[in-house]
Amino acid sequence: MNWTGCFMDASLHPPTHPRRPKSGDGDPTWVLLDNRAYITDTQNHTTAHCHTRDKTNKVQVTFFFAAPPLVSYFGMSFTDSKPTELGREPCIAAADSNLVLIFSVHGPWHKIYDRRMHDFYIYQADGPSEGGPSLKLLPHPTPDEEIDELPYKFDICTYDSKTETWSRQPALLHKQQHLPERPPESERVITIREETGTMGWVDLWRGITVCDVLPHLEKKKSTPLLLRYIPLPPPILPDHKLNGHSSMQRDIAVVGGRVRYVEVQMHIRPVSYIPGTFVSDGWTAVTWSMSTESLDKGWDRELEVHAHEVSTDEAVGFELLPELLDDKGTPQPTLERMHIGHPTLSLHEDDNTVYFMTKIDYKDHDQAWVIAVDMKNKKLQGVSRFAGAKRNRFFTEAYVHNSISGHLNMVQGIQGHLKRPGIPLSGSSSKKGPYTLLR
Numbered sequence: 001m002n003w004t005g006c007f008m009d010a011s012l013h014p015p016t017h018p019r020r021p022k023s024g025d026g027d028p029t030w031v032l033l034d035n036r037a038y039i040t041d042t043q044n045h046t047t048a049h050c051h052t053r054d055k056t057n058k059v060q061v062t063f064f065f066a067a068p069p070l071v072s073y074f075g076m077s078f079t080d081s082k083p084t085e086l087g088r089e090p091c092i093a094a095a096d097s098n099l100v101l102i103f104s105v106h107g108p109w110h111k112i113y114d115r116r117m118h119d120f121y122i123y124q125a126d127g128p129s130e131g132g133p134s135l136k137l138l139p140h141p142t143p144d145e146e147i148d149e150l151p152y153k154f155d156i157c158t159y160d161s162k163t164e165t166w167s168r169q170p171a172l173l174h175k176q177q178h179l180p181e182r183p184p185e186s187e188r189v190i191t192i193r194e195e196t197g198t199m200g201w202v203d204l205w206r207g208i209t210v211c212d213v214l215p216h217l218e219k220k221k222s223t224p225l226l227l228r229y230i231p232l233p234p235p236i237l238p239d240h241k242l243n244g245h246s247s248m249q250r251d252i253a254v255v256g257g258r259v260r261y262v263e264v265q266m267h268i269r270p271v272s273y274i275p276g277t278f279v280s281d282g283w284t285a286v287t288w289s290m291s292t293e294s295l296d297k298g299w300d301r302e303l304e305v306h307a308h309e310v311s312t313d314e315a316v317g318f319e320l321l322p323e324l325l326d327d328k329g330t331p332q333p334t335l336e337r338m339h340i341g342h343p344t345l346s347l348h349e350d351d352n353t354v355y356f357m358t359k360i361d362y363k364d365h366d367q368a369w370v371i372a373v374d375m376k377n378k379k380l381q382g383v384s385r386f387a388g389a390k391r392n393r394f395f396t397e398a399y400v401h402n403s404i405s406g407h408l409n410m411v412q413g414i415q416g417h418l419k420r421p422g423i424p425l426s427g428s429s430s431k432k433g434p435y436t437l438l439r
Helices: 212-221
Strands: 031-034 048-051 058-064 071-078 090-097 099-105 118-124 134-137 155-158 165-173 186-193 196-202 209-211 225-231 250-255 258-268 280-291 300-306 341-347 353-359 369-374 379-385 399-402 434-439
Touching: 048 118, 058 118, 090 186, 090 399, 186 250, 212 353, 250 341, 258 341, 258 353, 280 341, 280 353, 341 399
Parallel strands: 031 071, 048 134, 165 225
Antiparallel strands: 031 399, 048 058, 058 071, 090 099, 099 118, 118 134, 155 165, 155 434, 186 196, 196 209, 209 225, 250 258, 258 280, 280 300, 341 353, 353 369, 369 379
């Protein structure tokens, strides 16, 4: 596998799938979306355009959807730039409802941490009746609008699409709360309650920092925003050391009025570990949830599944998984011996399905599979190959659950981009007005 800086050759070769669902019902209401772009100028009904900062380069974004456990992906192209001029593949920085924030770096790979090289694009999904999807390049924040982070003292930066300006407001974590040993980080941002603008900045190793943002933004208060901190449930293994990329073992989502959380923990066969490898001895997955209306009541433990309990009799695509043999050539239980990680929650309400990435070895970046496990009935529902395996090392975050597909109406042919004023509020494609981005 060849690299050009941080840009991978595999990103020049989009998958031949996913395909549209055979039901003819159009795009699925939500998808597992590869969060790293492929470079392609292929168009469809999701295609949207804008220009780069210097106005000389046209940018195109297109999504290619399929129902889970297939992994959907998005393509991006620049008319006057070669892929090798990108410091890395454009990637999804955040997504909520009908909005996707895409992060792109232009310039040498060793400058990917230089904020002056960073560009952020907002893709908004609207059906053809509302003008079609749109793409917009965000202005850079001025130096005074950059974020300063000190222990338990934060700034919340907002971007107003109506005025196209950034603003900043201080935020403080309540001193009376039990706080983690180190300041929480922000790996995910979730919308907990739309009506109050209750947002959660998630550190998947530790907890959620919560703030009711909307009332303060509407009143333009200068007083600091008050943050609350909610610890995550205890780990499956109490003595488990928290290190590495958290998405290898954990996921979180807001579904049907509840904040849902899942953790998966692999077990290692005794005396099997040597530096750089180990033999899997099964795994345990546990789900938790709490009501978005009563966060103070904490988490409810819901379901627990062990690898040996999962029935594979009715699984669609089970034959795609490799047959594993021991040293004597004896077939081994596939789900117990394969390495597993990257749990991803379903966004369907009342759905207890969790999707996992599986590999023969966690270091393998040649092949991987996505499996769908019904946690309630302890059944393997389906298996698909993960086409982006060559771009994924270990079980680091390779795809995210995303509902952008549910906001794009299926139409025949290619829809051109229609520029229009006004952008719907995040959370509803039917409400017209400015959106607000939070950092």
